[in-house]
Amino acid sequence: MEELVLYTNPMSRGRIARWMMEEVGQPYRAEILDYGPPMKSRDYCAINPMGKVPTLKHGNRIVTEVAAICTYMAYTFPEAGLAPHPDELADFYRWMFFVAGPVEAAMADHALGLDIPKEHERRVGYGNYGMMVETLEKAVQRHPYIAGERFTAADVYVGAHIGWGLTFGTLPQSAAFEAYWQRLLLRPALKRANALDDALLPARPS
Structure with a gap:
């Protein structure tokens, strides 16, 4: 199974993505990024050029924007029953x-x-x-x-x-x-x- 990594900060919209990850129930790893240099680092901006959180990495795929993360997770893991009928x-x-x-x-x-x-x-x-x-x-x-x-x-x-x-x-x-x-x-x-x-x-x- 491809690894799910959530780049987030507990004082951000990443809390919404974290809720979605918990609803889906798949194993994931949370990478906590502090505001300032860590979030604007070259390595992280190579993943999300905006230098913002949250970002979801699923194997080699990158999803940014919370609404997109929620929708992506719902359709990628339909067994959770969160995608629309x-x-x-x-x-x-x-x-x-x-x-x-x-x-x-x-x-x-x-x-x-x-x-x-x-x-x-x-x-x-x-x-x-x-x-x-x-x-x-x-x-x-x-x-x-x-x-x-x-x-x-x-x-x-x-x-x-x-x-x-x-x-x-x-x-x-x-x-x-x-x-x-x-x-x-x-x-x-x-x-x-x-x-x-x-x-x-x-x-x-x-």
């Missing part, structure tokens, strides 16, 4: 890419205090922050999970962003977001992933 495919891709594009951009701009002037809303993929939030709220209320009645890899990616947003204030507190996130918090793989990454965090001064 035919009737889930449209929602799987729709909401995976909605979060990877408009949601990520809107949350980042909002956190930085960047408000898009109304006359320029059509120039950005998310229009405005409120429109993005309303659309995402409706998405998580349609079914128990983002693509339908069962948990898929799309829930790892979408759910992680909602959990992050509720925790750090980049999304508003809402009953819809909270109900969806609470369902995902019951996932044993998420608990394992959080324990692994939390153990790597710098100790807080007492």
Whole structure:
């Protein structure tokens, strides 16, 4: 079996990829990279020229971008049951890419205090922050999970962003977001992933 290596940092989007790895249940090795010179080293940039984490190496294949890692793992290891069924495919891709594009951009701009002037809303993929939030709220209320009645890899990616947003204030507190996130918090793989990454965090001064 080709080795799976996850290059990550516990204070990064690598936490989402770690959750996905735990959901799939295949053996993998985590390479922890510190920010600064280690992440920008020549050796690592030969793997990921952006010098960012996470990156997945599977044998000789390289996958970057968290949404791509989640999708790749779901299809590469179908026995985990995380890839969409035919009737889930449209929602799987729709909401995976909605979060990877408009949601990520809107949350980042909002956190930085960047408000898009109304006359320029059509120039950005998310229009405005409120429109993005309303659309995402409706998405998580349609079914128990983002693509339908069962948990898929799309829930790892979408759910992680909602959990992050509720925790750090980049999304508003809402009953819809909270109900969806609470369902995902019951996932044993998420608990394992959080324990692994939390153990790597710098100790807080007492």
